[in-house]
Amino acid sequence: MYYKSLGKTELENELNKLKSRYNSFKEREISLDMSRGKPGPTQLDVASDVFNAKTNNIIYKAENGFDCRNYGVLDGIPEAKRLFAEILGVDDSLIIVGGNSSLNMMFDTVAQGMSHGFGSEPWSKQGSVKFLCPAPGYDRHFSICEYFGIEMITVPNTADGPDMDIIEELVKDPAVKGMWCVPKYSNPTGTTYSDETVRRIAALKPAANDFRVFWDNAYVVHELYEDGDTLLNIYEECLKHGNENLVIQFTSTSKISFPGAGIAAQAAGPDDIAKIKKRLSIQTIGYDKMNQIRHAAIFKTLNDVNEHMKKFAEILRPKFEVVLKLFEKEFGGLDIASWTKPKGGYFISLDLPEGCAKRTHTLCKEAGLVLTGAGATFPYGKDPKDSNLRIAPSYPDVKELELAAELLTICAKIAVIEKVLAE
Amino acid sequence: MYYKSLGKTELENELNKLKSRYNSFKEREISLDMSRGKPGPTQLDVASDVFNAKTNNIIYKAENGFDCRNYGVLDGIPEAKRLFAEILGVDDSLIIVGGNSSLNMMFDTVAQGMSHGFGSEPWSKQGSVKFLCPAPGYDRHFSICEYFGIEMITVPNTADGPDMDIIEELVKDPAVKGMWCVPKYSNPTGTTYSDETVRRIAALKPAANDFRVFWDNAYVVHELYEDGDTLLNIYEECLKHGNENLVIQFTSTSKISFPGAGIAAQAAGPDDIAKIKKRLSIQTIGYDKMNQIRHAAIFKTLNDVNEHMKKFAEILRPKFEVVLKLFEKEFGGLDIASWTKPKGGYFISLDLPEGCAKRTHTLCKEAGLVLTGAGATFPYGKDPKDSNLRIAPSYPDVKELELAAELLTICAKIAVIEKVLAE
Numbered sequence: 122m123y124y125k126s127l128g129k130t131e132l133e134n135e136l137n138k139l140k141s142r143y144n145s146f147k148e149r150e151i152s153l154d155m156s157r158g159k160p161g162p163t164q165l166d167v168a169s170d171v172f173n174a175k176t177n178n179i180i181y182k183a184e185n186g187f188d189c190r191n192y193g194v195l196d197g198i199p200e201a202k203r204l205f206a207e208i209l210g211v212d213d214s215l216i217i218v219g220g221n222s223s224l225n226m227m228f229d230t231v232a233q234g235m236s237h238g239f240g241s242e243p244w245s246k247q248g249s250v251k252f253l254c255p256a257p258g259y260d261r262h263f264s265i266c267e268y269f270g271i272e273m274i275t276v277p278n279t280a281d282g283p284d285m286d287i288i289e290e291l292v293k294d295p296a297v298k299g300m301w302c303v304p305k306y307s308n309p310t311g312t313t314y315s316d317e318t319v320r321r322i323a324a325l326k327p328a329a330n331d332f333r334v335f336w337d338n339a340y341v342v343h344e345l346y347e348d349g350d351t352l353l354n355i356y357e358e359c360l361k362h363g364n365e366n367l368v369i370q371f372t373s374t375s376k377i378s379f380p381g382a383g384i385a386a387q388a389a390g391p392d393d394i395a396k397i398k399k400r401l402s403i404q405t406i407g408y409d410k411m412n413q414i415r416h417a418a419i420f421k422t423l424n425d426v427n428e429h430m431k432k433f434a435e436i437l438r439p440k441f442e443v444v445l446k447l448f449e450k451e452f453g454g455l456d457i458a459s460w461t462k463p464k465g466g467y468f469i470s471l472d473l474p475e476g477c478a479k480r481t482h483t484l485c486k487e488a489g490l491v492l493t494g495a496g497a498t499f500p501y502g503k504d505p506k507d508s509n510l511r512i513a514p515s516y517p518d519v520k521e522l523e524l525a526a527e528l529l530t531i532c533a534k535i536a537v538i539e540k541v542l543a544e
Numbered sequence: 545m546y547y548k549s550l551g552k553t554e555l556e557n558e559l560n561k562l563k564s565r566y567n568s569f570k571e572r573e574i575s576l577d578m579s580r581g582k583p584g585p586t587q588l589d590v591a592s593d594v595f596n597a598k599t600n601n602i603i604y605k606a607e608n609g610f611d612c613r614n615y616g617v618l619d620g621i622p623e624a625k626r627l628f629a630e631i632l633g634v635d636d637s638l639i640i641v642g643g644n645s646s647l648n649m650m651f652d653t654v655a656q657g658m659s660h661g662f663g664s665e666p667w668s669k670q671g672s673v674k675f676l677c678p679a680p681g682y683d684r685h686f687s688i689c690e691y692f693g694i695e696m697i698t699v700p701n702t703a704d705g706p707d708m709d710i711i712e713e714l715v716k717d718p719a720v721k722g723m724w725c726v727p728k729y730s731n732p733t734g735t736t737y738s739d740e741t742v743r744r745i746a747a748l749k750p751a752a753n754d755f756r757v758f759w760d761n762a763y764v765v766h767e768l769y770e771d772g773d774t775l776l777n778i779y780e781e782c783l784k785h786g787n788e789n790l791v792i793q794f795t796s797t798s799k800i801s802f803p804g805a806g807i808a809a810q811a812a813g814p815d816d817i818a819k820i821k822k823r824l825s826i827q828t829i830g831y832d833k834m835n836q837i838r839h840a841a842i843f844k845t846l847n848d849v850n851e852h853m854k855k856f857a858e859i860l861r862p863k864f865e866v867v868l869k870l871f872e873k874e875f876g877g878l879d880i881a882s883w884t885k886p887k888g889g890y891f892i893s894l895d896l897p898e899g900c901a902k903r904t905h906t907l908c909k910e911a912g913l914v915l916t917g918a919g920a921t922f923p924y925g926k927d928p929k930d931s932n933l934r935i936a937p938s939y940p941d942v943k944e945l946e947l948a949a950e951l952l953t954i955c956a957k958i959a960v961i962e963k964v965l966a967e
Contacts, residue, residue: 157615160614162611165604165611165614169604181592189804190588190592190803191588191802191804192580192582192798194804220832221831221832222831224829228826236655236668236692245659245668261826267826379613380613381612381613381614381615381616381832382612382613382835400691402687403687403688403690404648404652405645405651407645409804409805410804410805412832412835
């Protein structure tokens with residue numbers, strides 16, 4: 122690390138220069154939010170144009186003649202099921218189309234595991250319940266575990282996805298009932314699981330027959346570049362190993378149409394789909410089918426979705442690139458930071474030296490830049506090394522991002538020098 | 545009962561006449577459904593006209609400037625909260641606006657009681673859990689109890705609502721954690737709770753401090769006549785007795801806008817609202833706010849809703865009246881049936897002599913008329929007297945209803961005579 126090669130005076134000079142830059146940022150009284158993977162207004166306008174052009178709210182009849190305005194249809198109208206079946210690579214019969222939130226479907230599915238189970242007994246009646254949590258990961262997955270008192274076991278990520286050697290060991294414990302995965306453009310690392318990782322997950326033989334992989338394919342079509350990552354079809358791989366009920370998949374159009382008003386879906390093996398439908402038959406009379414038909418009228422096939430997503434890539438790509446350019450410019454040669462350069466998704470993951478993430482977060486906040494809480498991407502909100510920050514460049518515009526990224530690098534460097542000085 | 549005054553031959557003659565009428569119905573191969581409180585196509589078209597006139601899908605900004613297309617806002621946009629606050633008679637701060645299903649909100653609230661509780665301990669950790677179920681009642685309430693293994697205690701209904709003498713006794717059992725109520729135009733009896741009943745519910749002092757009344761005000765504005773029933777404000781009554789967290793209210797626009805695409809809401813005391821919001825913050829990032837703003841743009845006040853509901857009353861009133869007219873004509877003077885004549889809601893409740901409901905249901909079904917399953921309106925699907933049938937006249941048109949009601953009366957009379965002959 123460059124700073125370690127400097128003497129105390131040199132470091133203090135460097136720190137003073139950085140603090141002067143930092144203070145001039147503070148004086149500008151900026152107010153920027155890079156904390157969540159939230160689309161910006163331009164992106165929403167593009168989606169609105171697409172939806173408004175269809176004057177879609179005069180379509181009521183599903184292709185099977187069902188009046189979408191009325192009660193009924195638990196698992197979704199056929200055209201919406203078909204779309205998600207193509208997106209997730211399973212048969213239509215294994216799809217349930219839900220409301221506007223895939224997170225809600227995940228929560229409800231974990232809740233069902235706890236209260237009723239996916240085998241003979243509810244998870245909650247079997248003693249302690251554990252979930253494997255590749256980290257850094259999606260904070261809201263971990264919150265679901267915390268809510269239900271599920272013990273989280275942190276599993277490190279590799280460039281190929283979660284460390285499968287460790288996972289294969291951990292599933293020998295019958296108390297391990299689940300595992301969270303964001304297999305493509307993972308939140309927050311941007312990693313896509315390698316074919317080998319997908320195959321090893323599909324081949325798992327956990328001690329618990331009611332162990333389930335929660336496969337949150339949130340960024341399945343969310344490319345930034347034409348030569349995006351490819352992800353192996355997990356369900357086909359599972360079938361090769363007689364594991365048809367091992368994986369429950371989730372996705373949504375939250376970042377395809379509207380974050381606040383998209384449609385979500387889940388897919389699972391035939392037994393689990395039957396169990397989930399049984400619960401749904403008690404829980405609701407049916408999800409919002411008018412929103413389903415609105416979406417299905419515009420996105421008839423995966424190809425329609427992919428074409429649409431190219432418009433979003435045009436908006437998002439420059440946002441990612443300006444941040445990455447600033448990182449390169451400010452961190453280059455210093456050997457104090459490493460970061461991911463994802464080909465899709467919504468996040469850049471930034472790793473700083475141990476013990477520097479929280480301090481960087483605080484410095485940013487005091488200057489008007491809100492980042493995702495340091496540690497939030499780890500179970501129980503605790504990053505053991507206090508080194509990871511999740512950067513969400515989707516909401517601010519490019520000029521704001523340029524400012525934000527510069528400020529962030531200044532804060533990170535201040536944190537690192539302070540640490541070196543204190544050692 | 546008239547039939548008991550007849551001799552065997554007379555009864556057999558009567559039966560033959562009825563069977564001949566029944567068979568001629570059978571030959572017409574009708575196919576009618578009066579099983580669920582499902583609005584008919586005309587009603588949906590009226591709602592569509594209202595919504596389409598607003599070209600509402602170009603409104604995105606809530607009155608506080610929030611972009612409804614994006615993530616966020618857990619408890620609903622202000623204008624939607626205000627509308628439901630006025631409908632349910634509570635402060636805006638006590639409202640949570642949900643997705644399209646109030647049933648889903650009830651399920652989730654019971655689930656929260658089971659897994660986390662509304663006091664110090666989850667219900668499921670306290671031993672057996674019991675709910676009071678005024679019956680006949682809403683089958684889907686009872687299904688929620690069955691799903692969670694909650695023991696249901698049937699409480700008889702009176703003309704003023706549930707029998708409060710019995711309820712005041714039963715809540716002395718600390719295992720009793722809940723009670724289902726449909727306080728206005730009750731499903732299926734059409735009864736509205738008297739002021740005295742509301743006051744006694746509000747004044748309950750249950751042994752369990754985590755006992756909650758599930759107040760499903762599904763038909764709160766669903767009048768058939770100008771001089772409809774009035775229901776006392778339960779929350780105001782609760783406050784008089786220091787019971788601000790006793791009642792959790794639910795309602796929706798399912799039968800105001802669209803059954804498949806309305807918006808639902810719940811209201812509760814401040815402590816419970818905080819608990820429910822905490823759970824929601826884990827379960828979702830926010831419900832569909834574009835659907836909320838669509839509704840709020842059209843229904844700005846309770847008065848807007850009431851005006852709109854008059855159009856529905858025009859459609860529904862003749863449907864109720866044709867059924868009631870047929871009942872009067874066919875059952876009049878025979879003293880074999882009693883039925884409710886509701887001023888609102890979606891149901892007529894028909895009581896036949898003991899042991900005649902299932903047989904009537906079967907006869908109807910075999911002639912092409914589907915009724916709600918006999919017994920469905922009782923806990924565990926078991927009507928102890930096998931005498932009650934729920935009639936839902938909202939879906940078929942008036943001509944179909946005339947046929948259906950005549951067929952139903954014929955079937956009921958056959959069932960009664962068969963029973964008298966067998967005695």
